[in-house]
Amino acid sequence: MKILSRQEEIILTAIWKLQATAYGMAIREEIEKVTGVKMQFGSIYTPLARLLEKRLISSFEGEPSPERGGRRKIFYNLTDEGKKALIEIHNLQTAIWADMPSLETGQAK
Amino acid sequence: MINKKAPPSVLIRILGKMVDPRVRYDALGEYEEMYYSITERSGYASALAWYLCQIIIMLPELLKNFLFRSFGMLKNYFKTLHRYLRRQKIYTILNISGLAFGLACCILIFKYIQYEFNYESQHEHADRIYKVVTRVHGDAFMGSNRYAITPAPLAPALMAEFPEVESATRLYKSSNVFLKYEKRFFLEDNWLYADKHIFEIFTIPLVKGNPETALKNPFSVVISEEMAKKYFGREDPIGKFLKFNSTYDFAVTGVMEDMPVNTHIRSDFIANFETLNDLLFKLDHWGRRAFHTYFLLRDGNSADRLLKKYPVLLESKLKNSKWWKKEEADRFYNQRLTDIHLKADTINNLVPVSDTKYIYIFSVIAIFILLTACVNYMNLATARSAGRAKEIGVRKVIGAKKVQIVLQFFGESVLMSMFSLLLGYFLASFFLPVFNSLINRELSLNIAENINFTAALLLLGVAVGIISGSYPAFYISSFKTAAALKGSIKKNRKGMSLRNFLVVGQFSISIFLIIGTMVITNQLNYIRNKKLGFSKDHIITAGIIDKSILNKREAFKEELLKQAGISQVTFSSVLPMRFNNQIYMNYEGKPKNDKNGFLTYFAVVDYDYFKTFDMEIKNGRDFSKEIDSDSPAYIINETAAKQLGWENPIGKMYGYRGNMGPVVGVVNDFHYADFHIALESVSFQLLPNDGRLLSIKFNSDNIQGVITGINKVWKSFSSGYPFNYEFMDEKYDNMYRSEIRLGKAFRYFSALAVIICCLGLYGLASFTVEQSTKEIGIRKVLGASETGIVRMLAWKFTKWVLIANIFAWPAAYFFMNKWLNDFVYRIGLSWNIFLYAGSIALLIALVTIIFQSVKASLTNPVITLKCE
Numbered sequence A: 001m002k003i004l005s006r007q008e009e010i011i012l013t014a015i016w017k018l019q020a021t022a023y024g025m026a027i028r029e030e031i032e033k034v035t036g037v038k039m040q041f042g043s044i045y046t047p048l049a050r051l052l053e054k055r056l057i058s059s060f061e062g063e064p065s066p067e068r069g070g071r072r073k074i075f076y077n078l079t080d081e082g083k084k085a086l087i088e089i090h091n092l093q094t095a096i097w098a099d100m101p102s103l104e105t106g107q108a109k
Numbered sequence B: 001m002i003n004k005k006a007p008p009s010v011l012i013r014i015l016g017k018m019v020d021p022r023v024r025y026d027a028l029g030e031y032e033e034m035y036y037s038i039t040e041r042s043g044y045a046s047a048l049a050w051y052l053c054q055i056i057i058m059l060p061e062l063l064k065n066f067l068f069r070s071f072g073m074l075k076n077y078f079k080t081l082h083r084y085l086r087r088q089k090i091y092t093i094l095n096i097s098g099l100a101f102g103l104a105c106c107i108l109i110f111k112y113i114q115y116e117f118n119y120e121s122q123h124e125h126a127d128r129i130y131k132v133v134t135r136v137h138g139d140a141f142m143g144s145n146r147y148a149i150t151p152a153p154l155a156p157a158l159m160a161e162f163p164e165v166e167s168a169t170r171l172y173k174s175s176n177v178f179l180k181y182e183k184r185f186f187l188e189d190n191w192l193y194a195d196k197h198i199f200e201i202f203t204i205p206l207v208k209g210n211p212e213t214a215l216k217n218p219f220s221v222v223i224s225e226e227m228a229k230k231y232f233g234r235e236d237p238i239g240k241f242l243k244f245n246s247t248y249d250f251a252v253t254g255v256m257e258d259m260p261v262n263t264h265i266r267s268d269f270i271a272n273f274e275t276l277n278d279l280l281f282k283l284d285h286w287g288r289r290a291f292h293t294y295f296l297l298r299d300g301n302s303a304d305r306l307l308k309k310y311p312v313l314l315e316s317k318l319k320n321s322k323w324w325k326k327e328e329a330d331r332f333y334n335q336r337l338t339d340i341h342l343k344a345d346t347i348n349n350l351v352p353v354s355d356t357k358y359i360y361i362f363s364v365i366a367i368f369i370l371l372t373a374c375v376n377y378m379n380l381a382t383a384r385s386a387g388r389a390k391e392i393g394v395r396k397v398i399g400a401k402k403v404q405i406v407l408q409f410f411g412e413s414v415l416m417s418m419f420s421l422l423l424g425y426f427l428a429s430f431f432l433p434v435f436n437s438l439i440n441r442e443l444s445l446n447i448a449e450n451i452n453f454t455a456a457l458l459l460l461g462v463a464v465g466i467i468s469g470s471y472p473a474f475y476i477s478s479f480k481t482a483a484a485l486k487g488s489i490k491k492n493r494k495g496m497s498l499r500n501f502l503v504v505g506q507f508s509i510s511i512f513l514i515i516g517t518m519v520i521t522n523q524l525n526y527i528r529n530k531k532l533g534f535s536k537d538h539i540i541t542a543g544i545i546d547k548s549i550l551n552k553r554e555a556f557k558e559e560l561l562k563q564a565g566i567s568q569v570t571f572s573s574v575l576p577m578r579f580n581n582q583i584y585m586n587y588e589g590k591p592k593n594d595k596n597g598f599l600t601y602f603a604v605v606d607y608d609y610f611k612t613f614d615m616e617i618k619n620g621r622d623f624s625k626e627i628d629s630d631s632p633a634y635i636i637n638e639t640a641a642k643q644l645g646w647e648n649p650i651g652k653m654y655g656y657r658g659n660m661g662p663v664v665g666v667v668n669d670f671h672y673a674d675f676h677i678a679l680e681s682v683s684f685q686l687l688p689n690d691g692r693l694l695s696i697k698f699n700s701d702n703i704q705g706v707i708t709g710i711n712k713v714w715k716s717f718s719s720g721y722p723f724n725y726e727f728m729d730e731k732y733d734n735m736y737r738s739e740i741r742l743g744k745a746f747r748y749f750s751a752l753a754v755i756i757c758c759l760g761l762y763g764l765a766s767f768t769v770e771q772s773t774k775e776i777g778i779r780k781v782l783g784a785s786e787t788g789i790v791r792m793l794a795w796k797f798t799k800w801v802l803i804a805n806i807f808a809w810p811a812a813y814f815f816m817n818k819w820l821n822d823f824v825y826r827i828g829l830s831w832n833i834f835l836y837a838g839s840i841a842l843l844i845a846l847v848t849i850i851f852q853s854v855k856a857s858l859t860n861p862v863i864t865l866k867c868e
Helices: A006-021 A024-035 A041-053 A080-097 B009-018 B021-042 B044-087 B089-117 B154-161 B225-232 B273-279 B304-318 B337-343 B356-398 B402-439 B451-477 B481-486 B493-529 B553-562 B638-644 B703-717 B728-735 B737-771 B773-781 B786-820 B831-858 B861-865
Strands: A057-064 A072-078 B129-135 B165-174 B177-181 B184-188 B191-194 B206-208 B220-224 B241-244 B248-256 B269-272 B289-297 B332-336 B539-543 B566-572 B582-587 B598-605 B617-620 B634-637 B653-655 B661-667 B682-686 B693-698
Touching (some): A006 A024, A006 A041, A006 A072, A024 B021, A041 A057, A072 A080, B009 B021, B009 B044, B021 B044, B044 B356, B044 B402, B089 B402, B089 B451, B089 B737, B129 B337, B154 B165, B165 B273, B184 B225, B191 B273, B220 B225, B332 B337, B356 B481, B356 B493, B356 B737, B402 B451, B402 B737, B493 B737, B553 B566, B566 B598, B566 B703, B598 B638, B634 B638, B634 B653, B638 B682, B693 B703, B737 B786, B737 B831, B773 B786, B773 B831, B773 B861
Parallel strands (some): B191 B269, B220 B248, B598 B682, B634 B661
Antiparallel strands (some): A057 A072, B129 B332, B165 B191, B165 B289, B177 B184, B206 B248, B220 B269, B241 B248, B539 B693, B566 B693, B582 B598, B582 B653, B634 B682, B653 B661
16 A cells, blocks of 8 residues: 555545535645645646546546636546545544544543 | 737746646646636736746746756766777777877967967057068068168157157167176177167066166166076176176166067167167168167057158158158158067068968968867767667667757767867977977966966867767767667768768878978978088187187187188178178279169178188189288179179279279179078178188087187187187078978978878778678688788778878979979979878878788688678
8 A cells, every 4th residue: 555645635635525626726725725825826736747647536628718728627536546545544544643642631542 | 808818828838848748738727717817806917927927936946857857867978978988998099099189289389379479468558569660662682672670860750750659769689799797797699779768668667777767878778687687696786887798888777577588679688779879880870770660659649640751751851961862762661569570571670570371381280180180080989880879779769859869979079079188288288398399489388377278278179079079969869760779770871971081181181291291301401402602511600799809810810720620710791691781882884874883792701711611713713812912802703793794704893982993703603591582693802800700610520629629719819708609500500490390390290190090090990890890701701812801991991092192282282382482492393292192191091901901801701700
């Protein structure tokens, strides 16, 4: 099993949350909303390309629109592998955080 | 929405190049969407600004990626080059050494040219300094009618009457000055007389003394730092006196910095000019040319305007004198200071000048040799390219573009040439002393001192790399990928024919240089061996200024003749090979309308002149003590007799005012000047107590003994002057020093060119043999003999050397004939020289390739044919 990077994890969760409306800008805004950090406009595309390459997401084209200079919107969604990877990372996270003394009080569970 | 402005298409394209190509389509769309939404919110301008910002933000990241990627690639390039060079050791050595020799040659010649063009560069006002020189009509003296000398009153007149002239000075040079201070005495050659204005015109910084007053009074002198040390050691020279020729005292009034070597007024002593009133003659004479006049033009004036003023000035000064000739009024013209060293067309120059001709010749040779070396590189690189075809194939398959491969090979050749440059620099430093003696200069190769020179050298290195890399780079990068990988690139006819063409070029240059060497050597031998009409061997000569000897010429001669080995002694005004005086003669039967008289080269001699120099009296008799004791007597040469129209000259009256006398003999024509000048008339007057040039003929091989003998006599007569002598045959060779130098240069450079050619040919031959082992194997199997194969391989190369002759011969004929035309007495250009040169080139080429050919022919075909 390959462990996703934190960046990949964030993008994948954003895509899953957005479902059918997951395209570049929406993804970026979603990430900004979750993390509270302003992202550079172009910084989303290289990670997206990498995820495509790893076949964790797939893309399909929408209708061409004048706002994009006549280009089609590109939507992303998770592949089965992508979903699997998210589940795995979620499980991993839970496993990591389970049975841990409280960070605030320092008391064992 | 629709009528909104889209981002400029240029920016879209740039952005497109910058984003990850895998998501380019999507990203561009998003950017544009954002762009439109910004336009809607806050207008077109801010949208455009945002778009631009996005591009700029991406730059650092992009640059980092680029560097990282190219570093990897560079490392790979270096690695392949390094491996390749190590595998091909011979090829590497041939290439680098060829280029290094070529570049060394260029470095030296380049430095020489820079030096020559930087003459007079230390003079701050060099561009405003002019020299006034003289041109006369008609009468050619030593083949020229232009003189560097002018009358003494000219400079003061220029300053007084021409507002354009800021300052002017006269110079007069004395060599052979005998100086003494207490126990120290030397003969000095660089003694200059000048007006005090010399310091306003030329940049001559004084270490001690005031430039405005140092040369104010007669018998004052400014000396160089070197001389101050030589004569006065640690003492302060100011106020001390130098004894001049044992008679006069010169007060040292200043010390100047040593002058650099590249100025023609270079001197160790500058003395007050008016002193010459006492030493030479009255300086108010407009008819006597003996001095060099320089002036500093006021800013913003044109020196050409003076040309119109000179005749007016001359007329006002000379109108009432017998020297005045209306048609000679335009005799003065200007010479730029910066032109004197290379472009002076005058004779009687202050110091011997150089000639642009030699700069051109040297530059052409340097370019030739460098080209030969570049050609070597091209030839070997393309020939060897087959060995790298696989590498290129693989690179192309992986995705290298043609540009990348071209750049790779340019990079390699530039790298090689830079390395050769470094090697060449060391070679040049090593050969610098030889080169300096060849050009008679004092160059130094200090790169730190001369930034321009260093920059130019680096540029040269890059240029050589690009030139020699150009053909290989395009040739190799054009390989078809599939063919390159299959290895079928070897039989490329185009590459072959260009290589052969380059070999022809190289050998043309070599043969040209060989012919040049032979022609120059032959002409010099001709000069050395031609019957001159006098003998120059076994003669010692010395200019005498010592009055105590000159006053007792007869006794001195007698004493000398008593010494062992000395057979003749004579006092005269000149040596027979170097006449320097021309006068007008009156002669019997002169027509009334001949105002001037007969112009002839002139010398005064004593009774023993013709005997000392073995000159043959053709008609009449030699001067004789018994017969000619009182009255003036003359001997003329054949040409003079012919020009005067005298069938029987003996007894005819001849001479100049107050010195008329009979012609007693006719001497055979002899070469009284160098071979550039045609023979003219010469006259000798008998004046036993006038000549200041001593010539001693000896018949012993014990030269040291003879000189010891002369010294002994000298000491008993002289008032303290040292005996300073020269050998006449060496002086004779000195007249042709530039030709002798050129001959040497040609010899060295042609040897170098031939060596570089052979390096290339050797590389090419070994490569060809390597490529055709199979062909040779099949030929042998089918019955070819060893000699047949050697002949075949030899012919393959030698035919190009033969073809090279076709280009070299006409070029050599043209240029060498031009060079020979400068001589009145010259050799013809015979076919032998051309044939010899061609054969030498052929022979050297054969020797170079024969080893490879024989080795190939002796290889057992089983070895070459067994594997496929």
